[in-house]
Amino acid sequence: MKGTIAELQHVVDHAKECIEAAGLTDRCRCVPVDILEKVPERDAYILGNVIHDWNDERSRLILSNCRKAMREQGTLLLVELVITPGNELHLAKLVDVEKLVMTDGGRERTENERRLS
Ligand SMILES: C[S@@+](CC[C@H](N)C(=O)[O-])C[C@H]1O[C@@H](n2cnc3c(N)ncnc32)[C@H](O)[C@@H]1O
Structure with a gap:
């Protein structure tokens, strides 16, 4: 299973570091979003x-x-x-x-x- 963290930019920035440290870059992506927009x-x-x-x-x-x-x-x-x-x-x-x-x-x-x- 693969997943995407869709979050505010500053959360995405930190999440990327955590995902890399956990060795999950092949399964987890991060995209900056404003869920009030799209x-x-x-x-x-x-x-x-x-x-x-x-x-x-x-x-x-x-x-x-x-x-x-x-x-x-x-x-x-x-x-x-x-x-x-x-x-x-x-x-x-x-x-x-x-x-x-x-x-x-x-x-x-x-x-x-x-x-x-
Ligand atoms: C109560 S926290 C829940 C975080 C996580 N899902 C959890 O269960 O621990 C709400 C999250 O919504 C995010 N958030 C707030 N406004 C947002 C927006 N306009 N677009 C995307 N994410 C937003 C915040 O950055 C925060 O991480």
């Missing part, structure tokens, strides 16, 4: 802890950019925390507070909210 064409995408940084409007824009870039039968995997029902302590609820403080509208979402977004 994402590269690939068969499958993994967005890990990305959507929780964005408000609903920008989350839809990012997902729509993936949809435009991927082939018809492509796959998109979202790796995100899910807010559970009830008032029990849960990591997603703590990270939700962090997103409230540190981002412009980012948030963790319930399972239902994820389906709607």
